[in-house]
Amino acid sequence: MRSPARTIVIYAGVALLVAWTLVPIYWLINMSLSHQAEIVQAHFIPDHPTLCNYVRIFSDTYPCKALDGSPYPAIGQATAVRQGLINSLIIAVIVTILTMAVSVPAAYAIGRLTFEGKGKLLLTIVMSRSYPPIAILIPFFSMYQKLQIQGTILGLIIIYLTLTIPLVVWILSGFFSSLPRSLERLARVDGCTPFQALYRVLIRVAMPGVTACAVIAFLTCWNEFTFALMLTPGSSAQTFPPALAAMFTNVSYPNENAAAALLALIPVMILAYLFQSRIRGLNLVDPL
Amino acid sequence: MSAAMTNRDQLATHNQNIRLVDAQKRFGNHLAVKNLNLEIIDRELLVVLGPSGCGKSTTLNLLAGLERPTNGQIYFGNEDVTKVPAEERNVSVVFQSITLYPHKNVQENILFALKLAKVPRDVQEQRLRETARLLGIDRYLSRRIHQLSGGERQRVAIAKALVKRPRLFILDEPFSSLDAELRRELRGEIVRIHRELQTTMLFVTHDQEEALSIADRIALMKQGELVQLGPALDIYEKPATSWVASFVGPHRINLLDVELGVDGDQPYVQTPAGRLLIERPIFNRVQQAASSQRVMLGLRPEFSGLSASATPGHSLPVEVYTRQHLGNEVLYHVKTDNITLRAVVPATQHFQFGDLVNFEISWNQALWFDSTSGQLLHAPSLRDGAGEQQPKAAAGIV
Numbered sequence: 001m002r003s004p005a006r007t008i009v010i011y012a013g014v015a016l017l018v019a020w021t022l023v024p025i026y027w028l029i030n031m032s033l034s035h036q037a038e039i040v041q042a043h044f045i046p047d048h049p050t051l052c053n054y055v056r057i058f059s060d061t062y063p064c065k066a067l068d069g070s071p072y073p074a075i076g077q078a079t080a081v082r083q084g085l086i087n088s089l090i091i092a093v094i095v096t097i098l099t100m101a102v103s104v105p106a107a108y109a110i111g112r113l114t115f116e117g118k119g120k121l122l123l124t125i126v127m128s129r130s131y132p133p134i135a136i137l138i139p140f141f142s143m144y145q146k147l148q149i150q151g152t153i154l155g156l157i158i159i160y161l162t163l164t165i166p167l168v169v170w171i172l173s174g175f176f177s178s179l180p181r182s183l184e185r186l187a188r189v190d191g192c193t194p195f196q197a198l199y200r201v202l203i204r205v206a207m208p209g210v211t212a213c214a215v216i217a218f219l220t221c222w223n224e225f226t227f228a229l230m231l232t233p234g235s236s237a238q239t240f241p242p243a244l245a246a247m248f249t250n251v252s253y254p255n256e257n258a259a260a261a262l263l264a265l266i267p268v269m270i271l272a273y274l275f276q277s278r279i280r281g282l283n284l285v286d287p288l
Numbered sequence: 289m290s291a292a293m294t295n296r297d298q299l300a301t302h303n304q305n306i307r308l309v310d311a312q313k314r315f316g317n318h319l320a321v322k323n324l325n326l327e328i329i330d331r332e333l334l335v336v337l338g339p340s341g342c343g344k345s346t347t348l349n350l351l352a353g354l355e356r357p358t359n360g361q362i363y364f365g366n367e368d369v370t371k372v373p374a375e376e377r378n379v380s381v382v383f384q385s386i387t388l389y390p391h392k393n394v395q396e397n398i399l400f401a402l403k404l405a406k407v408p409r410d411v412q413e414q415r416l417r418e419t420a421r422l423l424g425i426d427r428y429l430s431r432r433i434h435q436l437s438g439g440e441r442q443r444v445a446i447a448k449a450l451v452k453r454p455r456l457f458i459l460d461e462p463f464s465s466l467d468a469e470l471r472r473e474l475r476g477e478i479v480r481i482h483r484e485l486q487t488t489m490l491f492v493t494h495d496q497e498e499a500l501s502i503a504d505r506i507a508l509m510k511q512g513e514l515v516q517l518g519p520a521l522d523i524y525e526k527p528a529t530s531w532v533a534s535f536v537g538p539h540r541i542n543l544l545d546v547e548l549g550v551d552g553d554q555p556y557v558q559t560p561a562g563r564l565l566i567e568r569p570i571f572n573r574v575q576q577a578a579s580s581q582r583v584m585l586g587l588r589p590e591f592s593g594l595s596a597s598a599t600p601g602h603s604l605p606v607e608v609y610t611r612q613h614l615g616n617e618v619l620y621h622v623k624t625d626n627i628t629l630r631a632v633v634p635a636t637q638h639f640q641f642g643d644l645v646n647f648e649i650s651w652n653q654a655l656w657f658d659s660t661s662g663q664l665l666h667a668p669s670l671r672d673g674a675g676e677q678q679p680k681a682a683a684g685i686v
C-alpha cells in the first residue's frame with residue numbers, strides 16, 4: 001500500500017514534468033490563436049480567438065479580418081514556409097524508406113550472423129556518427145558544387161542518409177542481437193528456409209524496434225537544421241526549419257511564427273500517436 | 289568400440305530407428321560432441337541426461353538439422369539425412385529457452401508450421417482441436433503469449449511441436465524454468481502424451497530425477513561422449529563408472545578408496561575409517577574382476593544406516609555432523625577423522641550433532657569400481673529374479 005502522502009508527492013512530480021514539457025507548447029498555441037494586435041498584452045486565453053494566422057500561411061487572399069475589421073495582413077514568408085513543409089515531408093519520407101531498406105538487412109547481419117571483421121565494421125559505422133556533423137559540411141559543400149547538386153532535394157537526401165543509416169544500423173543491430181537465438185531455430189524446425197525465418201519471424205518480432213528506428217530516421221530529417229541552412233536557402237529545395245528561421249528574422253509578428261511552428265509539430269504528433277503502442281513494446285528484453 | 293559395432297549391426301533390422309553414427313561436432317578447438325554412436329529406437333522415449341555443457345543441446349541440434357556434424361552421419365530409418373536442412377526433416381523441438389513466437393497468439397503459434405506446409409484449412413482445424421484437447425489448452429487459443437503463465441506456455445509449446453506430427457519430437461530441458469510442482473505435473477503429461485501418440489521422443493535434461501521418472505531408456509553423456517545407455521533402472525543399479533554412480537541417484541553416493549585383504553580365512557576391506565569384514569562370495573567376485581587390491585567402494589546413502597550400537601567389523605564409528613530433513617527420512621552427514629559419509633535413515637531414528645554413532649554397511653547393495661579407471665567391477669542385482677549379470681554387457685557401455 002502506498003501512503004497518501006507518497007501518492008501526492010508522485011502526482012505533484014508528474015504534474016511538474018508535464019507542465020515543464022507542455023507549457024511552451026501551450027504558449028505557442030495561445031499565440032497562434034491570437035490576433036496580431038493582441039500580442040502586446042499577454043492573455044492566458046485569447047480574448048478573440050482566430051485561425052487567421054494559419055489561414056495566411058496557406059493563402060494570402062482568403063477573407064480573414066483583423067480586430068479592427070481590416071483584411072488580415074499577408075505573411076511575407078508564407079510561400080517559403082509552405083514549400084518548406086512540402087520539401088521536408090518529401091525528403092523525410094524518402095530518407096526513411098531508403099534508410100530502412102538498407103539498415104534492416106545490415107543490422108540483421110551485424111546483430112545475428114558471425115563473420116570476419118564484424119566488430120570493426122560496427123565500430124566504423126558508429127565512428128561515422130562520432131564527429132559533429134558540421135565537420136563534414138565543407139567537403140560536402142564543395143563536392144555538391146562540383147556535382148551541381150547544392151540546393152537540390154537529392155543533395156539533402158544523400159547527406160541525411162549519412163546521418164540516419166549509421167544511427168539506425170547501430171540501434172537495430174543491438175536490438176536484433178538481443179532477440180533470443182532460438183527464434184530462428186524454432187522457425188527452421190517449423191519449416192522455414194533461412195530467408196523465410198528472417199522475414200516471416202525475426203523482422204516481425206523486431207517490429208517495435210524497426211518502427212522506432214523508422215520514426216527516429218523521419219524525425220532526424222524533419223528537424224535537421226544545420227545542413228539545410230547551409231545547402232538550401234534561396235533554392236526551391238529549402239526545407240521547413242530554415243524557412244521558419246527566416247520567418248523569425250524577417251517578420252515582426254510572433255503569432256505567425258507560432259502558427260508555422262505548430263504546423264511543423266503536426267506530423268510529429270501524428271507519428272507519436274500512430275506508433276505509441278508499437279514503440280511501447282520496445283521494452284522487450286525478454287520478448288515473452 | 290565393439291558395442292558400437294553391434295549397435296550398427298542391429299540397425300538393418302529396425303529400419304525406422306534414428307541413428308547418430310560416429311557423429312562429431314567441433315566448435316573451433318572445442319569438441320562439443322565426440323564420435324557419438326546412438327540409436328533411438330522407433331517410438332521410444334529416450335532421455336539424454338548429462339551435466340551442464342556436456343553436449344546435449346548440440347546433439348539435438350545435430351538431430352534437428354540446426355547444426356551440421358563436422359564428422360559422421362545421421363540416419364532417419366534408412367535415409368541418410370546428414371545434409372538435409374532442418375526445414376525438411378520434420379523434427380519438432382521444444383527449446384531450452386524461448387519456444388514460442390511472441391508476436392503471434394496461441395493459435396497462430398500452434399498452426400504456423402502447418403500453414404507453412406500449406407496443410408488444408410480443415411485438417412489444420414481438426415489437428416488444432418485434437419492437440420489443444422490433448423494438452424488442455426482449449427481455453428487459451430486466442431490469447432497473446434505474454435498473457436500466459438510459464439506452465440501454460442510450455443503446454444502451448446508442446447502442442448505446437450506435436451501438431452505437425454513430427455518424425456522425431458525433441459524436448460530440450462523444457463521444464464527447467466518451472467517450479468517443482470508444475471514440473472512433476474508436466475512430466476506426467478509427457479509420459480501420457482508419449483503413450484497416446486506413440487511418437488519417437490528425445491527428452492533432454494540435466495536432472496537425473498526427472499530422467500529416472502520418465503525414461504524408457506537413458507543415454508548418459510559426459511563431456512561430449514556417451515557414457516552409458518540403457519533402461520533407467522539399469523543405470524541406477526549398474527552404473528558403468530563411479531562417475532555415473534555419483535551422478536545418478538537420489539543422493540550422492542559415498543565413494544571410498546579401500547584395500548582388499550584376507551586375515552587368516554576372513555576376507556576384509558580396509559577403509560580409511562577402519563576395517564570391515566566381508567563375506568567370501570562377494571569378496572571373490574570383486575577380487576576376480578579387480579586388477580589390484582586397491583578398489584573403490586560405492587555405498588549409496590539410501591542403503592546405508594546409522595545405529596547407536598556397534599556391530600564390530602560391520603560398521604564404522606562416526607560422528608554426526610549435519611542433518612537434513614527429507615519428509616519421512618533424514619539425510620545425515622557423518623564424519624571420521626579423514627572421511628565424510630552420507631546416510632539416509634527413517635525420521636523415527638533421531639541423532640544429535642556430535643553423537644558418536646555407527647555407520648552400517650549393507651554389502652548386498654554395495655557397488656565396486658576400479659580405483660584407477662573408475663569402471664564398474666561388480667554390482668549386485670537389486671531386483672528379484674533378474675539374476676547377477678555381467679554389468680558391462682547389461683549396461684551397454686560404448
Ligand SMILES: Nc1ncnc2c1ncn2[C@@H]1O[C@H](COP(=O)(O)OP(=O)(O)OP(=O)(O)O)[C@@H](O)[C@H]1O
Pocket residue numbers: 315318319320338339340341342343344345346347384494
Ligand atoms: N555455437 C557454439 N560455439 C562454440 N561453442 C559452443 C557452441 N554451442 C555450444 N558450445 C559449447 O559446446 C559445449 C556443449 O554445449 P551444449 O549446449 O550442447 O551443452 P548442454 O549439454 O546442452 O548444456 P546445458 O545443460 O547447460 O544446456 C559447451 O561447452 C558449449 O560451450
Ligand SMILES: [Mg+2]
Pocket residue numbers: 344345346384460
Ligand atoms: Mg542445453
